Amino acid sequence: MTGAAGITAPAAANAIRHVLVVGGGTAGWLTACHLAKKLGAGRPDGVKVTLIESPDIPTIGVGEGTVPAIRRTLADLGIRETDFIRACDVTFKQSIRFDGWVDGTADDRYHHIFDYPAVGEVDLTPYWLLGEAGNVPFADAVSVQAAICERGLGPKTMAHAEYDGAASYAYHLDAAKFAAFLTRHATEKLGVTHLLGHVGDVRVADDGHISAVATDRHGTIEADLFVDCTGFAARLVGQALKVPFIPRNDILFCDHAVAAQVPYANADAPIASSTIATARDAGWIWDIGLTGRRGTGYVYAEKYTSHEDAEATLRDYLRPTVGAVADEVACRRIPMRVGYREKFWVGNCVAIGLAQGFVEPLEATGLLVYDATARMLADQFPPSKQAINTVAERFNARVRHAWDKVIDFIKLHYCLSQRSDTQFWRDNRDAAGIPDSLRANLELWAHQPPRDYDFPSRFEIFNLENYLYVLYGMRFETSMAPIRYRYGAQDTARAMFAHLRQATEQACSQLLPNRALIDRIQRHGLQRV
Numbered sequence: 001m002t003g004a005a006g007i008t009a010p011a012a013a014n015a016i017r018h019v020l021v022v023g024g025g026t027a028g029w030l031t032a033c034h035l036a037k038k039l040g041a042g043r044p045d046g047v048k049v050t051l052i053e054s055p056d057i058p059t060i061g062v063g064e065g066t067v068p069a070i071r072r073t074l075a076d077l078g079i080r081e082t083d084f085i086r087a088c089d090v091t092f093k094q095s096i097r098f099d100g101w102v103d104g105t106a107d108d109r110y111h112h113i114f115d116y117p118a119v120g121e122v123d124l125t126p127y128w129l130l131g132e133a134g135n136v137p138f139a140d141a142v143s144v145q146a147a148i149c150e151r152g153l154g155p156k157t158m159a160h161a162e163y164d165g166a167a168s169y170a171y172h173l174d175a176a177k178f179a180a181f182l183t184r185h186a187t188e189k190l191g192v193t194h195l196l197g198h199v200g201d202v203r204v205a206d207d208g209h210i211s212a213v214a215t216d217r218h219g220t221i222e223a224d225l226f227v228d229c230t231g232f233a234a235r236l237v238g239q240a241l242k243v244p245f246i247p248r249n250d251i252l253f254c255d256h257a258v259a260a261q262v263p264y265a266n267a268d269a270p271i272a273s274s275t276i277a278t279a280r281d282a283g284w285i286w287d288i289g290l291t292g293r294r295g296t297g298y299v300y301a302e303k304y305t306s307h308e309d310a311e312a313t314l315r316d317y318l319r320p321t322v323g324a325v326a327d328e329v330a331c332r333r334i335p336m337r338v339g340y341r342e343k344f345w346v347g348n349c350v351a352i353g354l355a356q357g358f359v360e361p362l363e364a365t366g367l368l369v370y371d372a373t374a375r376m377l378a379d380q381f382p383p384s385k386q387a388i389n390t391v392a393e394r395f396n397a398r399v400r401h402a403w404d405k406v407i408d409f410i411k412l413h414y415c416l417s418q419r420s421d422t423q424f425w426r427d428n429r430d431a432a433g434i435p436d437s438l439r440a441n442l443e444l445w446a447h448q449p450p451r452d453y454d455f456p457s458r459f460e461i462f463n464l465e466n467y468l469y470v471l472y473g474m475r476f477e478t479s480m481a482p483i484r485y486r487y488g489a490q491d492t493a494r495a496m497f498a499h500l501r502q503a504t505e506q507a508c509s510q511l512l513p514n515r516a517l518i519d520r521i522q523r524h525g526l527q528r529v
């Protein structure tokens with residue numbers, strides 16, 4: 001039927017009735033959950049969602065840090081925060097603490113916290129830059145959260161409802177347990193069909209669309225839309241459809257990680273409220289505290305260190321806290337492919353997860369981007385096969401923008417460093433490796449503080465507040481003298497800084513240490529939303 005302006009209504013034959021997600025890592029299960037929830041997978045009139053994963057290929061098994069957006073996802077998917085905390089060895093994360101990134105001296109550390117800078121009568125950033133808060137670090141001056149993190153406290157009390165807190169927060173979690181938890185939720189509550197089987201042959205029709213995949217245990221499976229969540233293998237989008245991969249290791253040099261899980265010194269040891277990211281000669285070490293163990297790893301650039309030295313660097317880092325365990329613990333080397341696909345949606349195949357793209361896990365961008373794109377796919381799900389091309393074109397533009405912005409933001413941490421002790425750090429400051437978009441912003445921000453006008457897209461992954469914490473944590477200099485005349489509300493700003501100092505003490509006095517809070521939630525549960 002043709003309506004106004006010659007627009008044709010979709011025929012039933014063009015409806016998208018079945019989506020096959022290939023891959024059962026966190027990306028696959030998050031995608032299946034978003035699609036199933038949005039498209040009514042369990043209902044007779046809904047879209048069928050099937051997930052197939054190979055029993056022979058393990059998931060990557062790392063990915064323990066998240067960002068606050070995950071709370072919205074879990075709530076939207078109908079997951080109880082208490083269940084999630086109990087099932088996935090979850091602890092609360094309120095910042096990334098960067099140790100040794102500015103100049104490598106003993107007291108070199110700052111927090112990228114999750115709370116927004118306090119909002120009041122005036123924007124505090126220019127007044128902090130003008131010295132109205134004294135020598136207090138930026139994050140401590142504009143928010144109560146840096147102090148909460150430094151004292152190892154949780155972000156909420158038992159009186160807060162699920163997903164609500166005194167301060168914004170994310171989680172540290174066990175990646176394997178999280179995938180298993182999502183599996184149960186997707187299959188038991190959201191109507192996702194789960195198959196164990198290996199996808200071999202991928203049948204591609206003349207129009208470039210995938211018609212079916214051949215599996216070892218379930219014969220040939222047809223679907224209208226395929227989602228490639230097969231990890232770095234990129235079985236559909238890379239191997240079958242040959243979509244080129246655009247490397248970005250000219251900007252971000254780290255291309256390997258060596259990971260180790262270590263026990264706490266004792267069962268009651270404090271759990272840090274931050275991911276600790278410690279700079280080293282050829283990269284940085286992550287340190288994430290879960291309930292029963294720490295997950296650690298050295299992310300490094302092979303061009304600047306050997307695998308043996310990288311492993312030794314990780315063991316050296318661990319020795320002061322775990323003693324002899326540092327020399328005995330198993331270390332696992334993980335190659336990392338840095339960059340993204342030229343396109344993320346081609347024909348009827350969408351890539352999400354490591355198959356889509358990846359950059360080093362400095363700001364926990366993996367789950368963040370995959371979750372955001374899975375949500376986008378579900379929200380923008382094409383009403384018919386006819387609409388696929390238009391939706392795909394927009395999807396590709398937005399996801400490309402997201403990755404480029406993620407790369408800008410990660411590079412920011414490196415290119416502002418004053419470290420010059422190794423070639424890795426010196427090369428990171430080389431202008432040739434700094435994307436034009438980031439360089440243009442830095443040139444502007446050298447003369448005025450960043451403003452929200454600098455972040456015009458509604459789909460920005462990192463926004464003004466993220467940049468403020470990293471820029472001024474890294475001691476970036478904005479020359480305020482020429483524009484000082486614009487900021488005449490010193491008294492108001494000083495009063496706001498003083499108020500925040502008081503509020504910090506008050507907030508801290510009401511919060512439990514991270515471990516004590518988690519223990520209580522494990523035992524008693526949180527109030528329902």
Ligand SMILES: Cc1cc2nc3c(=O)[nH]c(=O)nc-3n(C[C@H](O)[C@H](O)[C@H](O)COP(=O)(O)OP(=O)(O)OC[C@H]3O[C@@H](n4cnc5c(N)ncnc54)[C@H](O)[C@@H]3O)c2cc1C
Pocket residue numbers: 022023024025026027028052053054055056057058059060061062063064065066175197198199200229230231232233235257297334336352353354355361364365366367368370
């Ligand atoms: C060192 C490192 C640290 C990281 N840290 C973080 C972090 O702190 N925070 C964060 O958000 N992210 C992090 N990430 C990213 C994180 O690992 C990913 O977000 C997450 O694990 C998603 O992976 P995935 O599901 O795409 O792939 P995988 O976990 O690799 O899963 C791939 C799935 O595809 C299946 N599969 C493969 N081939 C086939 C086939 N032919 N047929 C059927 N099934 C197939 C496998 O069986 C598996 O189920 C990190 C990544 C690395 C490398």
